[in-house]
Amino acid sequence: MLHRIEGDLHMEQVSLRKIAETHGTPSFVYSEGAITAAYQAFHDAFSMHPHRICYAVKANSNLAILQTLAALGSGFDIVSGGELARVLRAGGDPGSVVFSGVGKQDWEILFALEQHISCFNVESASELRRIARLAATTDAIAPISIRVNPDVDPNTHPYISTGLKENKFGVSVEDAMTLYQEAAGLDSLKIVGVDCHIGSQITELTPFLDALTRVLSLVDELEAQAITLEHIDLGGGIGVQYRDEVPIEIGHFASAIVQAMSGRPQSLMFEPGRMIVANAGVLLTTVNTLKSNNEKNFAVVDAAMNDLIRPALYSAWQEVTPVTLKDDGASPERHWDIVGPICETGDFLAKDRMLSLEEDDLLAILSAGAYGFVMSSNYNSRPRSAEVLVSGQEHYCVRKRETIEDLFALESMKPVS
Numbered sequence: 224m225l226h227r228i229e230g231d232l233h234m235e236q237v238s239l240r241k242i243a244e245t246h247g248t249p250s251f252v253y254s255e256g257a258i259t260a261a262y263q264a265f266h267d268a269f270s271m272h273p274h275r276i277c278y279a280v281k282a283n284s285n286l287a288i289l290q291t292l293a294a295l296g297s298g299f300d301i302v303s304g305g306e307l308a309r310v311l312r313a314g315g316d317p318g319s320v321v322f323s324g325v326g327k328q329d330w331e332i333l334f335a336l337e338q339h340i341s342c343f344n345v346e347s348a349s350e351l352r353r354i355a356r357l358a359a360t361t362d363a364i365a366p367i368s369i370r371v372n373p374d375v376d377p378n379t380h381p382y383i384s385t386g387l388k389e390n391k392f393g394v395s396v397e398d399a400m401t402l403y404q405e406a407a408g409l410d411s412l413k414i415v416g417v418d419c420h421i422g423s424q425i426t427e428l429t430p431f432l433d434a435l436t437r438v439l440s441l442v443d444e445l446e447a448q449a450i451t452l453e454h455i456d457l458g459g460g461i462g463v464q465y466r467d468e469v470p471i472e473i474g475h476f477a478s479a480i481v482q483a484m485s486g487r488p489q490s491l492m493f494e495p496g497r498m499i500v501a502n503a504g505v506l507l508t509t510v511n512t513l514k515s516n517n518e519k520n521f522a523v524v525d526a527a528m529n530d531l532i533r534p535a536l537y538s539a540w541q542e543v544t545p546v547t548l549k550d551d552g553a554s555p556e557r558h559w560d561i562v563g564p565i566c567e568t569g570d571f572l573a574k575d576r577m578l579s580l581e582e583d584d585l586l587a588i589l590s591a592g593a594y595g596f597v598m599s600s601n602y603n604s605r606p607r608s609a610e611v612l613v614s615g616q617e618h619y620c621v622r623k624r625e626t627i628e629d630l631f632a633l634e635s636m637k638p639v640s
C-alpha cells in the first residue's frame with residue numbers, strides 16, 4: 224500500500240507529497256485498497272463457517288470509510304447513537320448492527336429499536352431491564368446478547384484490556400446465566416446471542432481461545448436450560464504490527480476458532496476495528512522548528528497530541544518516515560524527538576528517531592488509521608486535521624480541515640447589559 228517511487232512515498236498510486244500540497248498538513252490519509260484487503264482477508268479466512276464481521280466504528284468513523292465497508296457487506300459494531308447515525312448516513316444496513324457499551328442512554332436504545340438493529344450487547348442487569356422496559360413501551364422486541372467478561376488476561380496495555388474481573392465491562396459467566404434466565408421470561412426481549420471482547424491490540428491466540436472456551440461452556444449450560452443462541456460474538460481486539468509485534472495470522476486465527484467450535488451450529492461474529500484500518504492510514508505532518516539543547520534534539524511539527532493521542536496516552540510507538548528521501552549531502556542523521564506545539568510535556572508523537580531533518584520537511588506517521596482522528600480534539604484551539612481517502616490514482620477530501628471559525632461556532636458570549 225505504501226511504497227517509494229524515486230524516493231517519494233506513495234499510497235496506492237498517489238504521491239503523499241502531492242496530497243500534502245493539495246490538502247495541506249496535518250492530514251490523515253487512508254487507503255481504500257488496504258481497508259478492502261484487510262476486510263476481505265478476515266472474511267475469506269472464515270469462509271468455512273457462517274459468520275459476520277461487524278466493523279468497530281469507533282476505530283475510525285469517517286463516513287467514507289463506513290461507506291467502503293458497507294459496500295463490502297460489512298456489519299457494524301457501534302457504541303453510541305451518534306455512531307448509529309453515521310452508519311445509516313454511510314448507507315450501512317441497520318439490520319447488521321450490534322450495539323455495545325456500558326452506558327447506553329434511553330434515546331440511544333429507542334433510536335436503535337426504531338432502526339431494528341440486529342443485537343444489543345447487554346453489559347449489566349440494569350441495562351437488560353432498561354432495554355426490556357423501553358422495548359415494551361414501544362411495542363418492540365429487542366434482540367439481545369449478554370456480554371460476558373471471561374476473566375482472561377489478553378497481555379496488552381492495561382488501558383485497552385477489558386476482559387479481566389476488575390474491568391467495568393460485561394458480567395461474569397455466573398451472572399450471565401442468571402441474566403439469560405431473567406431475559407427468557409421477558410416478552411419484550413429475544414435472546415439471540417452471547418458476546419465478549421477482551422481487549423485491544425492482542426497478538427496472542429491463547430486469550431481468544433480461553434475466552435471462547437469459557438463462552439462455550441456457558442452456551443452449553445444455557446442449552447441445558449432450553450435457551451438456544453443464534454450467534455457467538457468474540458469481539459475485536461486482533462492486534463496489528465506497529466513496530467516489531469508479530470500479529471496473529473488471520474488464517475491461523477480462523478482455523479483455531481472454528482476447530483474450537485467443534486461443530487456447534489451458532490454463527491460467529493467479530494468486531495474488529497484496529498486490524499481493518501490501523502495500517503491503512505498515515506498522518507502527514509510538516510516540520511516547523513528544529514531545536515536542540517545539550518540533551519536532546521526536538522523537531523516541532525504541525526501535528527500534535529490533539530491530532531494523534533496514542534503516543535501520549537498509551538506510550539504507543541508509531542513509525543515516522545520522511546515523505547521524500549534525501550540525496551547524499553543532506554544534513555546528517557541525528558536522534559530526534561518528534562513533538563507538537565501543545566503546552567504539555569506529554570505532547571510527543573515519537574521519541575529518539577534517527578532521521579535527517581530540516582525545517583519544512585514532510586513526515587509520515589504510519590499506522591495512524593485506527594484511533595487517530597477519532598480521538599482528536601481541539602485542545603489549544605487547534606482546528607482538527609483534514610482526512611483524505613486514496614483509491615488507486617484518485618484522492619478525495621473526506622473531511623475538510625476545520626477552520627478557525629469552526630472552533631467557536633457553537634459558543635456564545637453572555638448578553639451585554
Ligand SMILES: *Cc1c(COP(=O)(O)O)cnc(C)c1O
Pocket residue numbers: 279281282300323324420422423424458459460461494495496497498
Ligand atoms: C473497541 C472495541 C472493539 C474494537 O477493538 P479493536 O481492538 O479495534 O479491534 C470491538 N468491540 C468492542 C465492544 C469494543 O469496545
